[in-house]
Amino acid sequence: MIELRELTKRYGGRVAVDGLTVRVRPGAVTGFLGPNGSGKSTTMRMILGLDAPDHGEALIGGVRYADLTWPLKTVGALLDPGAFHPGRSGRAHLTALAASNDIPGSRVERVLRVVGLSDAAARRTGTYSLGMRQRLGVAVALLGDPDVLMLDEPVNGLDPEGIRWIRDLLRGLAAEGRTVFVSSHLIAEMALTADRLVVVGQGRLLAETTVTALAAGHDDLEDAFLRLTSQTTDYRGTDVS
Ligand SMILES: Nc1ncnc2c1ncn2[C@@H]1O[C@H](COP(=O)(O)OP(=O)(O)OP(=O)(O)O)[C@@H](O)[C@H]1O
Incomplete structure (x- = not known):
């Protein structure tokens, strides 16, 4: 369960997240939708303790992220697919994370298999395509076998096979009773993946x-x-004529 209570964040004079009170339940995929700049990423960053709320709080299983003993075992997150050391292999990245989070080394090969990167695991992440970095990000999220998963635009950069794979993966994780919270701009994809929706605007x-x-x-x-x-909707395009 993810619980947001009056969660609020301002940047300068602008309110990015405005008194958000939401419960994201276990056993379902919950889609997090909203136009560009509506506060989805900021909300996810506050849930993960990467941004401090100006008011309210975000709880994961009743606990603030900062108070979790082994965060990766409680919540797995995919936020920024570029955030890997380019000179490190995918396997080395996962092995280091497992070692520093009290996660058995056997999980590394397991999650590499789940995301389809076993054959590329020895390559430096700097040589990975966007879709491969997304897959490695999903592997990081799954590494600690957490009950709560939170993914920001997980299908970004994935090929059609990858999009179907992530849809089945997320639905499978929810069917196991986990909480799955996923943002996307692809509404048709969310119609196929999500059971529930949280929609925000401004x-x-x-x-x-x-x-x-x-x-x-x-x-x-x-x-x-x-x-x-x-x-x-803050940002709206027009046609060229
Ligand atoms: N570090 C920051 N400094 C200043 N303003 C920020 C910062 N991060 C986000 N914002 C602003 O907060 C608002 C919400 O941004 P956020 O990235 O959370 O939206 P989003 O819903 O994830 O957007 P998108 O769908 O385009 O990814 C926007 O107006 C954005 O400009």
């Missing part, structure tokens, strides 16, 4: 519901999302 909660309930009465989930967020 940092505020717009909806906390099921995929089925949000889509009801609309052409599809994308149509429902666009209507719900139409007043909170």
Whole structure:
């Protein structure tokens, strides 16, 4: 369970996350949706203790991230797929993380297999493609066998096979009773992956519901999302003419 209580973050005079109160439940994939700049990444960073809230709190299994003894065993996160030492191999990266987090070394080969990187594990991460870095990021998230998983745009850079793989993986993890919280801009993909949705706009909660309930009465989930967020879209393109 992830619990946000009046979570609030300001940058200068601008409110990035505005009094967000949400419960992300175990046993389901919960999609985290919102237009560009609506506060999704900031929220995830606060859950992981990477940003401090100005007000409110974020709890994982009732505990603040900073108070977790072995964080990787409680919550696995994929935030920034570029954040690996380019000179280190994928295997070395995972082995170092396992050693410093009281995780058995046997988990390294296991998660490499799960993400399909066993054959590339000896290569330096600097030579990895975007999709391979995403897969390594998922391996890091799974390393501690955590009950809570949080992924920011996990399908970014993945090929069609990879997109289907991550969809099945997330659904499988939720079916095991884990809490899976995943942000994406790909609404059609979320319609296939998520059971529940948290939708934000300009940092505020717009909806906390099921995929089925949000889509009801609309052409599809994308149509429902666009209507719900139409007043909170900060960045809108035009055609070239
Ligand atoms: N370090 C920072 N300093 C100043 N402003 C920031 C910082 N991080 C985020 N913001 C601002 O906070 C708001 C929310 O940004 P955030 O990245 O959380 O949105 P998002 O929903 O993840 O967006 P996207 O869908 O484009 O990834 C934006 O207005 C952004 O400019």
